[in-house]
Amino acid sequence: MRGVITIFRRELASLFWTPMGWMLLVAALFANGFLMWAQLAAGGGNVTAALQASLGRGLLFWMLLITLPPLLAMRLFAEESRTGTLEYLLTAPVSDAAVVVGKFLAATMFMAILWLSVPIYGLIVQGLGTPPDWIALGCAYLGAVLVSGLLVSISLLASSLVRTPLLAAFLAFMACFLWLTLPSMVQMILAPLRELFSHWAGGWEAAERWIQIAVRSMDVPRHFLTSFLPGVLDSAELVFFVTWTSFFLFLTTRSLEARRWRA
């Protein structure tokens, strides 16, 4: 545990001691603030809708989610691997799992700080006399952090697989993009297949039904938008994010271990 905390503090500090961290934060805050204002203006001053737009209902949220975690994670393993500092870290008296979890927590904390801007918007509108639904907003914030954690864990895995930071960021970006757009992709693929297998009517319908169920169960935006964002805490959705994040962290740990016996 001490190892995790040490790595976490080291990585978080390094994020905020470099210009890149601040540049990302300023750009994201500006864009999110603009979205909040635009949504308020377009939605007739509807505070709940505007806060939800900044925290998941708007496209910007998802664009930040598929760009920021890869950019944050690329330096966590790939960059260290390229400069050679990773070897020192792996020979330090901390387990591989502690290294992975510490780095994961640091990157997720950065995202959590970024999304903290939305509760601050809540304070602003409360100051103007319209308090938001704080408990629902807290639930949406928790969901945003969980989604960020999931994408950070995927990005960490990509970063641990290659030694080139930009390649790691690209791989992570593609993986996040593909997973988030999985339902639309599958629909695009299924449409021509439906015509191809039209002669196999009953069988294809059953197969398509199973595919739809599988894809639906892996639909990250749906898990977030239908539960956390509107203020619903659902045990199944919570378990979804926790288990898949743990799975990718487990893969990252195995990937680091594999470096040893590959070397």
Place this chain on the structure above:
Amino acid sequence: MSAIPPNPSPERGPASGSRRGPRASGGRTRFWMGSQVALSVVLAAAAVVVINALVARPGLRLRWDLTAKEVNSLDPATERVLRQLPGEVTVDVFFRALPQPLTQLSSQVQARTLALLERMASVSSDRIVVRQNDLNDYVAIQQRLQDLRLRGLENCVVVSKGDQVQVVRERGQLAQFDLGNPNPDAYRPPALRAFEAEKHLLEAILSVTRGERPKVVFTSGHGEADPFETGPETAGVLESALRKDGFVIETWNPLEEDGFPEDAFLVAVVGPRDRMADSTLAQLDRFVEAGGRLLVAPHPDAEPLRASGLIPWMSRYGLEISEGTVMEPYADPTGTGALITGPRSEFLLVHPNHMKRHEIVQPFIDSGRAIAAVRSHAVRVARQPEGGLGLTMPLISSNPRISWLDTAPIDYRHEAELETIRGYDLAAVSEYGPSNESGTEGGTDQHLEKVRSRIVVLGSSAFLYSVMLESQGGQGSSLDFALNAFNWLVDREWRVNVSAKDPDLRLLSAEQIPWVSRWAVWGMPLFCLLLGVGIAYSRGRGGPRRQSA
């Protein structure tokens, strides 16, 4: 971290003499470890999938709506209907973004409707099947509309079951929009004023699932409330609501018509003023004995009630109807908090804690709503059904701490010597099978079920008068109560109505929005920028917290 396993073939080292030995041994080790890693990954993935599948099961899944007004939860009455849906209902969604200035609001409404449908599907154990239709796929849309026997539709939801189809439109039904004022001098942006998707979707679902249309016969010829008349003391509003809910309404005048109406499922005796002939009552007894359903609502005034003969007739079913009227004092409108009496005392509001647990009133208990009762006699359960299996029970009661039974002549005053303060039952239900003597020897359970009788006795026909059902106070409760009673009588106890949910709008005024712009768009990023520059400056000067490896 797993330990590196020992070399599986240590004897094959360089000393073995083979030149390929070390490479082969290393390869096998790598293969062994790679397999181990692959296996652990596969097992971990399988564990994740299994855990997710398990926790998504209805029995294990927990859900908390944390919003202040529980806007993400279905009304308990809606959940009740969905859980008992008799078959699969298909909901086709035909959504396209509305043109400006409603584009943003429309997108919110559509997202909320889809989330609502998803919740409905989940609660109904997937008996609600939601189909999202892509309006860009022209051929598929035309095909689907042809299947539904509709044309030229968009921005609506179509609820269908077999041949039954109901269309719920986005504007006006799913949501009420305020178009705002585009005039720059008095600009007001468009806004969402109400989101009523749950109410309208449920109505559509009930409409397509109503199945056979049970026939309700209202007796006439004795001064009863007429279902085909309009006026304050008629049953016109009730008839309209029943027809909308899938009932067929007829009247039967036993003084003019010889035979009993064929295929009548339910007979309603609503507020007769004149004596009902013994032969008529005997016909009704035979109807009930044969499994027919009966609703009795005596006239609110003592004299017509006495004249109608309903009191001795109902006593044969173990129910005693008082001639007096149940009263409750009401709060002083000047705000002193004092309870005063007067004509308004005959208007009673029955809260859920004075309702018994029964299908008819359960939705009111679940959703915490009151039922309005007016000019009601007391209906006392004197005895349980004899011979057969069954139960007679009160349904709703007056407030036991303040109500009294005002005896005729009605003076709206409580006379302590004559009139006791206590709770009085205002309606009762009875359900029973055939008596042992009624010739069902050897009957199967199915047969018993078929001839099972149900009776509802209301404290007064004023419960069902149009003036009551149309009034603001009665619209949300008395009409639902009446419909529930009729639906329970015809074995459709799962059909209930719900009111629209409060959308919990939290709005900023147009003047306040620029303040948000100042703080959110400029203030916070600028603050972060200054903080970052400060830290960079501090580092440049060799501050104490330089990044350490």
